[in-house]
Amino acid sequence: MTLASRLTLWYTSAFVIFLLAAFVVFYLAMVSILDERMDEDLEEDIEEFAELFEDKGLAGVKSEIAREVMAGDEANIFLVLLNNEGKAFYASDLSHWRNLKVDDRAVRRAATKNRIVLRTVEVGGQEYATRIVYGRIGPQVILQIGESVEESEEMLEVLFAVFAVVFLLAIPISSFIGWVMARKAVRGIEEVSETAAHIHGGHLDQRVTVRPQGAEIQKLADTFNAMLDRIRDLITEMREMTDNIAHDMRSPLARIRAISEVAVSSATTTEAHKQAASTTIEECDRLLQMINATLDVAEAEAGTAAADLQTVDISELARDACELFEPVADEKQIDLSCELDNGCSMRGNVQSLQRMLANLLDNALKYTPPNGKVGINLGCADASIKVVVTDTGIGIPQPDQARIFERFFRCDQSRSETGCGMGLSFSQAVARAHGGEISVASEAGNGATFTITFPGSRIFPSPVRD
């Protein structure tokens, strides 16, 4: 069942139930008003006749009765004068009331207690019930007035008929209104799903456009569009990455193939074969490193499981990294300076952080020419940890600075330099996984400064159970 038909059903049901309830209340109120009014009229009649009897005597009453029941009215109303024993001694035209009976008990009560007594009875030959009143209007004179309820009944019947028509019309009309409203409400949703279906076929550039019809639908469309943007970016990125990986892999593969071909076809000495095998291993390791680096970035981006987090002395990690790279710096005659605050610690994953620091120093040393300077500075003074790695290397041209953190991005697009551009994307992924951020400041030819900041909340973590 579609949402629109469900909404329509709900709307119609609610409307019909409300209508029905309103009618029932109205009908009952109508019935009671009509009954009351009739009783009041009858009681008033008795009182008037009693006054008449006092003024003009029985004769006056009789002539009044004749006048009251005009021709044509006798089928609806009758008046009878009874004595205290219930014997009729004068009556209006009773041709329509042949089966009329006198209620002795009511007469007695009217005679002895001087009360007005009301009764509803079925009189044979009469289509409707009859409301009868007994009242004493003088000594030995009881007036019995009967009136058919036909008039009120007819009125109620008309009311009922009107309602039935309204009711029958209301169902289709409310269904229609409900349907139109529901359609209008779900139109936006349908547009979104149509676009989604379209995109399923590969049209990633499509976007949902909705006519203004409510914040909810607009929000749905916006969210959906934002998701599409993200997907398109991811796919573009992935495509670029696959291209880059393929390119970067092709070169070592080509070399492996060439070396092996030479070994098979023209190498004669054991030494030559060994040489070929060694080169093959080196190229394989290069490939492997590339694949691993790609996976590591993905893993770091996915974040670290809470279980792997521990309190890490990042000062010590930085000191180790300095120590590790010192011989490399010496060899290249680069001045490596390490200014590290002691005892800075944070919650994190040791291996990722260790590797992040090593990557930054590794990069700095790689891109700094001999006699240059590389420095690492770590501080945790103002409730946040800051790592700054500076070099006096070749620098990064302004337009490339935003892209160096992308996977496989290498500043020289020739891709002649070995090693792929994974170090910085890895560092960024690690920094972000630890709630921090990495930024770069550089001028082409004038060195670069990488700054990583970890927020303060990570520095003094609550103790964890290990």
Added chain:
Amino acid sequence: MMRILLIEDDATIAHFIRRGMQEAGFSIDHAADGMAGLDLALNDSYDVGIIDLMLPKLDGLAIIERMRERKNNMPVIILSAKRSLDDRVQGLQRGGDDYLTKPFSFSELLARVNALLRRANNIVESTELSVGDLSIDLLARTAVRCGSKIDLQPKEFALLEYLMRNAGHIVSKTMIMERVWNYNFDPQTNVVEARISKLREKIDKGFDIPLIHTVRGLGYVLKHSEY
């Protein structure tokens, strides 16, 4: 003779390991699927198991779990193409003793097998190691060659110790990074090379016979003869 059980379905890799282990002086049995491997593991006795994770019929972790259920404590090295932290942790938690990712160098596998054997057999290590005329004292952390003391920085000593422990066997750069510096990745700059050349200057300079040798493509080996 130490006996090794190899459960590996890739024929090329199995052949490569089998040959290498035989050359290194081990006796090795090979099963190509999980059920056959489990059968051998339970009904025969081996000093070390080398078990691949992705196997036909029964996967490697299941083999290890069933072995452990039956109180079979054979030390196991897991071989796997999966290298994420989660996979490693899982492999070790479910009963593996070591975890090596494919592709790997044979020398690394051998070094790990030897380490497991040492651990399993509780070999009491001497506090002194020597190769040729070079000897080191593990307690005093001093090195002496031809009677003259060599000054070494702590990390240099650790590197030398690692090479000495694996004397005669090739150790790769990756192994050195992992064991000496506790880094499980390869930096792009020649960190290990630089360190080795410093160590070489102290150990081999001025002596006729060099002890530290570079094996191109594979790594380094410390031994008392021409490689």
